[in-house]
Amino acid sequence: MEEGPNVRPGEPIGYRIRRSPRALNVRLRLSARDGLTVVVPKGFDLRRLPAIVEGKRDWIHSHLRRWSAAEAAPDREPVEPLPEILDLPALGESWCIEYRPTRTRRIGVLIDGPGRLAVYGTVQDPEACREALKRWLHLRAREELAPWLAQLARQHGFAFKEIHIRGQRTRWASCSSNGLISLSYKLLFLDRDTVRCILLHELCHTVFLDHSPRFWELLQRLEPRCRVIHKKMRDSWKQVPAWAEARDPD
Numbered sequence: 042m043e044e045g046p047n048v049r050p051g052e053p054i055g056y057r058i059r060r061s062p063r064a065l066n067v068r069l070r071l072s073a074r075d076g077l078t079v080v081v082p083k084g085f086d087l088r089r090l091p092a093i094v095e096g097k098r099d100w101i102h103s104h105l106r107r108w109s110a111a112e113a114a115p116d117r118e119p120v121e122p123l124p125e126i127l128d129l130p131a132l133g134e135s136w137c138i139e140y141r142p143t144r145t146r147r148i149g150v151l152i153d154g155p156g157r158l159a160v161y162g163t164v165q166d167p168e169a170c171r172e173a174l175k176r177w178l179h180l181r182a183r184e185e186l187a188p189w190l191a192q193l194a195r196q197h198g199f200a201f202k203e204i205h206i207r208g209q210r211t212r213w214a215s216c217s218s219n220g221l222i223s224l225s226y227k228l229l230f231l232d233r234d235t236v237r238c239i240l241l242h243e244l245c246h247t248v249f250l251d252h253s254p255r256f257w258e259l260l261q262r263l264e265p266r267c268r269v270i271h272k273k274m275r276d277s278w279k280q281v282p283a284w285a286e287a288r289d290p291d
């Protein structure tokens with residue numbers, strides 16, 4: 042295997058730089074194969090990078106340790122690496138995730154600064170980390186998608202009874218005959234236009250429960266590009282990272 046970035050105390054950390062017009066913040070990407078890549082927004086002053094990378098030395102180190110431990114145990118199932126970046130296009134957010142072992146027995150996620158999330162607690166357990174991150178997505182979806190849906194309902198004169206956030210494997214959203222709208226937290230991984238269209242779609246179901254021509258007519262009035270967006274959505278599941286899939290049916 043090729044040598045990864047060198048992170049012995051006092052020695053400089055090697056990394057490659059990638060400029061991204063989409064990036065909102067500086068993001069650190071670590072992979073066992075490519076080592077450390079630093080993604081920087083357009084126009085970012087590169088002289089600031091060494092200090093930022095240096096501040097992440099412990100984080101980089103802990104990942105490299107984990108990988109060398111995985112290599113030392115080749116008989117084990119290949120483990121899916123934990124996410125280091127969480128992009129949520131629906132909210133225009135990009136988070137850099139850090140895993141911080143602490144003495145608490147529980148596991149939690151907190152916002153640790155602009156664009157920075159920390160998973161703390163028993164982070165040695167990758168499954169527990171993924172579940173904690175999914176709970177956090179659930180929370181963000183409730184905080185952001187519920188008011189968004191309510192605002193669209195007000196704006197266009199729809200009424201719904203209740204909103205549920207779920208992690209369905211096969212559906213982005215649904216609407217029941219008694220006005221209960223369910224939204225998947227995985228919507229957070231789609232772009233804003235698509236999410237808006239899905240929210241409007243469900244609101245139109247509070248009037249027409251089917252996909253009849255009059256349903257489409259109503260939706261098209263609110264979002265003239267709805268058919269194009271729906272077509273594009275067939276591939277949208279690929280935007281959901283594997284770890285964010287719900288483990289249990291709910």
Ligand SMILES: [Zn+2]
Pocket residue numbers: 242246252
């Ligand atoms: Zn529908």
